[in-house]
Amino acid sequence: MSRMSLTDLKALLQAEKHDALGVNTSTLSAERTLALDYYYGNMEADMPSVEGRSSAVSTDVADTIEGLMPALMEIFAATEEAVRFNPVGPEDEEAAEQETDYVNHVFMQRNPGFLVLYTFIKDALLSKVGVVKVFWEESERYENETYLEQPDDVFALLATAPDVEIIAHSERVDGGGEQVHDVTLRQRRRDGCAKVVPVPPEEFGISSRARSIADTRYCYHEVQKSESDLIAQGYDAAQVKALPGWTDGATAETHARDTVETGMRSQAAAEALNRAMRPIKVTEHYIRMDYDGSGTAHLYRVTTGGDDSEVLCRAGEPDVVAVDVMPFAAMTPVIITHRFFGRSIADLVIDIQRIKTALLRSLLDNAYLANNQRVAIVEAFSSDRTVDDLLVSRPGGVVRTRAPGAIEPIPNQPLGPFVFPLIQYVDSTREWRTGVTRQGQGIDADALANQSATAVNQAFTAAQAKMKLIARIFAETGMRDMFALLHGVIRKNDRKANTVRLRNRWVTVDPRNWKTRDDMTIQVGLGTGSKEAQIAHLMAVLGIQKEALALPQLGLVTPKNIYNTLRKLVEKIDLKSVEPYFTDPELVVGQGAPPPDPKLVRAQGELQLRAQQTQADIVTKAQKLAADASLKARQQDIEAGLERERMMLDAHTRLHETAAGRPDRPTIRPITLGGETG
Numbered sequence: 001m002s003r004m005s006l007t008d009l010k011a012l013l014q015a016e017k018h019d020a021l022g023v024n025t026s027t028l029s030a031e032r033t034l035a036l037d038y039y040y041g042n043m044e045a046d047m048p049s050v051e052g053r054s055s056a057v058s059t060d061v062a063d064t065i066e067g068l069m070p071a072l073m074e075i076f077a078a079t080e081e082a083v084r085f086n087p088v089g090p091e092d093e094e095a096a097e098q099e100t101d102y103v104n105h106v107f108m109q110r111n112p113g114f115l116v117l118y119t120f121i122k123d124a125l126l127s128k129v130g131v132v133k134v135f136w137e138e139s140e141r142y143e144n145e146t147y148l149e150q151p152d153d154v155f156a157l158l159a160t161a162p163d164v165e166i167i168a169h170s171e172r173v174d175g176g177g178e179q180v181h182d183v184t185l186r187q188r189r190r191d192g193c194a195k196v197v198p199v200p201p202e203e204f205g206i207s208s209r210a211r212s213i214a215d216t217r218y219c220y221h222e223v224q225k226s227e228s229d230l231i232a233q234g235y236d237a238a239q240v241k242a243l244p245g246w247t248d249g250a251t252a253e254t255h256a257r258d259t260v261e262t263g264m265r266s267q268a269a270a271e272a273l274n275r276a277m278r279p280i281k282v283t284e285h286y287i288r289m290d291y292d293g294s295g296t297a298h299l300y301r302v303t304t305g306g307d308d309s310e311v312l313c314r315a316g317e318p319d320v321v322a323v324d325v326m327p328f329a330a331m332t333p334v335i336i337t338h339r340f341f342g343r344s345i346a347d348l349v350i351d352i353q354r355i356k357t358a359l360l361r362s363l364l365d366n367a368y369l370a371n372n373q374r375v376a377i378v379e380a381f382s383s384d385r386t387v388d389d390l391l392v393s394r395p396g397g398v399v400r401t402r403a404p405g406a407i408e409p410i411p412n413q414p415l416g417p418f419v420f421p422l423i424q425y426v427d428s429t430r431e432w433r434t435g436v437t438r439q440g441q442g443i444d445a446d447a448l449a450n451q452s453a454t455a456v457n458q459a460f461t462a463a464q465a466k467m468k469l470i471a472r473i474f475a476e477t478g479m480r481d482m483f484a485l486l487h488g489v490i491r492k493n494d495r496k497a498n499t500v501r502l503r504n505r506w507v508t509v510d511p512r513n514w515k516t517r518d519d520m521t522i523q524v525g526l527g528t529g530s531k532e533a534q535i536a537h538l539m540a541v542l543g544i545q546k547e548a549l550a551l552p553q554l555g556l557v558t559p560k561n562i563y564n565t566l567r568k569l570v571e572k573i574d575l576k577s578v579e580p581y582f583t584d585p586e587l588v589v590g591q592g593a594p595p596p597d598p599k600l601v602r603a604q605g606e607l608q609l610r611a612q613q614t615q616a617d618i619v620t621k622a623q624k625l626a627a628d629a630s631l632k633a634r635q636q637d638i639e640a641g642l643e644r645e646r647m648m649l650d651a652h653t654r655l656h657e658t659a660a661g662r663p664d665r666p667t668i669r670p671i672t673l674g675g676e677t678g
Helices: 006-019 026-039 060-077 090-110 113-127 152-159 227-232 237-242 252-257 268-273 345-371 384-391 416-434 453-493 531-549 559-572 585-589 598-661
Strands: 083-085 130-150 164-173 179-199 204-206 218-226 279-289 298-305 320-322 328-331 375-377 407-409 498-502 505-509 520-522
Touching: 006 218, 006 279, 006 298, 026 060, 026 113, 026 252, 026 345, 060 113, 060 345, 060 416, 060 453, 083 090, 083 453, 090 113, 090 179, 090 453, 090 498, 090 505, 113 130, 113 179, 113 345, 113 453, 130 152, 130 453, 152 164, 152 179, 179 453, 218 227, 227 237, 227 279, 328 453, 345 416, 375 384, 531 559, 559 585
Parallel strands: none
Antiparallel strands: 083 520, 130 179, 130 328, 164 179, 204 218, 218 279, 279 298, 298 320, 375 407, 498 505
16 A cells, blocks of 8 residues: 555645634634724724714723733742543552642643643634644754863863863973863753643644534644744755745734734845745644555644645655654634633623714713803804814913804813713623623622622632633643643653652652543632632631641541641642642651651660660570580589499498308399490
């Protein structure tokens, strides 16, 4: 089975991109461009200003989005633990905790985590969808170092060090007559890191049939790269130099986002003189296709350059790489079921801003007319100069007439009593739609007049419900996918052990031993009220724990439980770490306990040695006494046996003597002693 030809691959990519929702979709692009214009207060397309009339603009889109941002950022970025990985078994507790700490460290320290979250959330609120890209980036950096008056052996070591290039070298004889070297080296340092980068919505496209990134068959990322960057990444230099430059890559959305018109300036002259930095349009296509002709579709990444989607080559081969997952995570604040693109907060507020702008302009025009009323002129009592004087309106100005009563002001109907209630109604509609209320933004004291604390709290809680729903949608969609991708990229690409500082301790993390993590909990702080309410709840729990600790027979509370409560309390009051204030009770008796005083260790060792010596002396003496007693008892037994034999021998001797003196006595048989005849 043959591989797909480049001609067929190019045609497939062009067809998929043309059908995708993204840069080439006029309706989507127009809606997002309009949202950006309204955010910046540019309403000339819908409500052009008229000369001599008010041109004021109500900025409801910007006010609503900026009103949501502080609360959402507080939810996701208030602590250093934005994500937590759950263990898959009892033996996996410590590993899951370490992976949680390391992934949060990479996201917040190795990447600009706060800015990534800010951009991710704001794009979703303003442009229907926020998109981030997660990938592994290998980087090289060079450092120049100069060494003076180095002897031959040191110079040899420096010159043979890996990844070192000698830039300058000179030899000379120093004052002592020894040959020394002055050398300048260039040290190449390689590093790799998982990157999380926000993607502008106008650079991302996805198949029109997609319901989510996970199940789509095609999506793409269209970026601008310089000629030098592409060659440095290993792409064929001749092919890159032949690609056309991206003279005007700005879309309508890009122009709308550009508030100072920097993208409108031509840089053709600079690019002609500096071709290495010439911008080139590069598109990364992620497509499921049967590229190898096996009959089964797999996911591939294909990199093309220019508007004609020319497939770029590396080392003579097309840059078609098989990948495991699409490296994008996306989220939308208002989900449209069974569709990838939902509605933005700007979509909910654009008509409100249009209505309020019309009301505000009419109110201001009415105020202008009140200050400069129209007048009726009686021609019989006016002169030729009367009209000229009226055309110049200034405080204390003179109007010349021929007789009193020549000028009569035309009554102006005040619109305030009619317009202000309408503005309040429109504001309440906006608050109901978005959940961004005046009470939640900080207002003057008069706004809470004649309202009980309970009523205000209920209104505030009801308004927070929509904000919490948006936060929960973000957590369960884009945030979850982003951290899952980040964990996977680290696990697959970080092939070395890293020593990092986690929880105020230096630990060694080796991602090669990580497991696949599908079970995650995004920490968003929802459902427990404001931060002040959470602190109050923790203090109440701490009080109950202290009371339960006084009843140890119940076994309800351990020191570890109290430490966990204190750790959460420290996090809620925005302190970085709990270690400076409280000590984990497990570390006091565990392996992580601080090292003891060396003097105390030495004294304890001496005491233990003395005790061992004393015990050894006691055992030796006891053994010696036992041996002496055994020897003495044996000697006594031997002596007793000898004494018995001596007595028996004496008795036998006396019997023989007696028998010799009396022959009429019977013969006495000899007695055998010890096997011998006596």
